[in-house]
Amino acid sequence: MRTRRERALGARTWRVPAGRVLTSCVAAGAALWGAAGMAAADSPTPASSASASDASGDGPTEAGTSFRTATAVKPGQRATADASTGDYLYWVVPVDQGQQATVRAKVTLPKAARRGTATWQLDVYDGLRRRQACRYGAQTRAAAQDASSVELSCTLRTVRGWAEPWANDPLPGSYYVRLTVVDLPQEDLGQPVHAEVRADTAEAGGAQAVDGSLAAPLVPGAGTATPQDEATPQDGASASPDRATALAEPDGGWSSGWWSDRWIWTAAGGLLAALAGIWGYSLTRGSGRPSRVPPGA
Incomplete structure (x- = not known):
């Protein structure tokens, strides 16, 4: 039988990758925004x-x-x-x-x-x-x-x-x-x-x-x-x-x-949508354990 501390740690394991994915979304968006800005500056x-x-x-x-x-x-x-x-x-x-x-x-x-x-x-x-x-x-x-x-x-x-x-x-x-x-x-x-x-x-x-x-x-x-x-x-x-x-x-x-620079914005939108989908999936899949643990487990 797992202790309360172990169950708490197991319930929190899914939050770590979600935060990382969110950080990746923000970083990718900032990088693509900067790339689009540099492309516009080159005009x-x-x-x-x-x-x-x-x-x-x-x-x-x-x-x-x-x-x-x-x-x-x-x-x-x-x-x-x-x-x-x-x-x-x-x-x-x-x-x-x-x-x-x-x-x-x-x-x-x-x-x-x-x-x-x-x-x-x-x-x-x-x-x-x-x-x-x-x-x-x-x-x-x-x-x-x-x-x-x-x-x-x-x-x-x-x-x-x-x-x-x-x-x-x-x-x-x-x-x-x-x-x-x-x-x-x-x-x-x-x-x-x-x-x-x-x-x-x-x-x-x-x-x-x-x-x-x-x-x-x-x-x-x-x-x-x-x-x-x-x-x-x-x-x-x-x-x-x-x-x-x-x-x-x-x-x-x-x-x-x-x-045209529409290619940059199209690629940026596609990448951000993919990262948002991964982040949403990580939020909904949970820790991988049943939502209710039988008594005495």
């Missing part, structure tokens, strides 16, 4: 993209005058151009799926006396030349007669891997930025202005991921060439498509579309 942010591109040098110093001659700019680069009031200025920047692009523009107005208020507008078009709506930002602003500059911005919706034919969702590929004045006194046309444009991209994360991707990004032709590339070549030489293609895609190439 490029506007600040990191900007610093990486600034290290490689300044961006282009001119702009195109149409979609076909748009000047290629990498995300995070600062593009500048000297133009005349009334000109249409075009740049093109690659945006991949899962990214959210923010385009900012600053126009330095002439110091010469102006006749009235000028309204400037920043438009963004996708690879199909569909005008994309801005989630937020001052896309159109009026510069007073004595203003020295005007700043505009446009934050696009997150680029999707694919969309229904009837939808106007932004898709991966080339995005055209157009900057121009839409309203001003006729006498102010032709005055010199200085424009600065910058497009930053940030990863939206697995919450915005979709199952599926395009067969190829929406990049017209082999790439978007700069006005210099499209100039008439001399001695029968052709424009360099390699340089145009390199500028028309992200630094790391286009995404394959199968990976």
